[in-house]
Amino acid sequence: MKEQWNETAREWDKNMGSGDWFQRYILYPAIEERIKDKRGKKILDAGCGNGHLCRYLAARGAVVTGTDSSKEMIKACESYRTGERYVVSDITREALFSEELDWVIFNNSLQDMEHFERGIANAYAMLAEGGRMLILVKHPCFHPDSQDLGWRIRFEDGTTTDTGQGLTEISRSDKRYTGEVFRTDRYFEKSGHTRVWFGHATTSYSRTLEEYFGAIFESGFILTGVYEPRPLPEGEREKPDLYRLLLRIPNYIVLEAVKGKKYECK
DSSP: OHHHHHHHHHHHHHHHTTOOHHIIIIIHHHHHHHOOOOTTOEEEEETOTTSHHHHHHHTTTOEEEEEESOHHHHHHHHHTOOOOEEEEOOTTTOOSSSSOEEEEEEESOGGGOTTHHHHHHHHHHHEEEEEEEEEEEEOGGGOOSSTTSEEEEEETTSOEEEOTTOSHHHHTOSSOEEEEEEEOOOTTOOEEEEEEETTEEEEEEEOOHHHHHHHHHHTTEEEEEEEOOOOOTTHHHHOHHHHHHTTTSOSEEEEEEEEOSOOOOO
16 A cells, blocks of 8 residues: 555645645635644644645644655655654554644545554544544545446536546546536445546545444544535635535545543443
């Protein structure tokens, strides 16, 4: 998996920069709603990619550490020279801290981790009591495992395409389009599937809500919030067709959980 992301890192950084449309108009605002006062907060960004969220949080006063299993992604983070701490580390394999963080954030990264439940357990180990975990992930109900599913898109010239597992490619289209219907299937089938980012293949995993909730409870967390964020109205001016799609069906789900005293999960 890390080798896939090493090969993808350069193009990912080039296209993601300081946050793409989805980050700026859906995910960052969702994080703002949950973490209103960031000053002095110790935050870990797990699976940080090129560090765009780390830079965003640090600029607002947080003490941020970004981790990623890809050394090339970490090199991209460090190339910005903005002062955050970055470490090549896989949260599904190790916990860098011991009961001292205020927040652990999985920003659109957990669906790319094969052993995601270990990542959640290590997040619990790194948080201080009362610390919180925030998972922002592709919505399990609308994260199909095949390219022939997802949105059926009709362009203004009458041609059609299917979006498959994600909307990145259609979001970059210069053509106007509408969404005819969203199709999904095989929800209960656990699967790892190929996802292409900017010409490079990576592996992503389709999971159920039950699996995510189960891993959260099994690790000892108390679930405190479930949210289905919509894009900010400001996003319509930049990408009107994408904006209208995402007012119909959510692309992400946000799960917030707090670390309390560990209890037996039944």
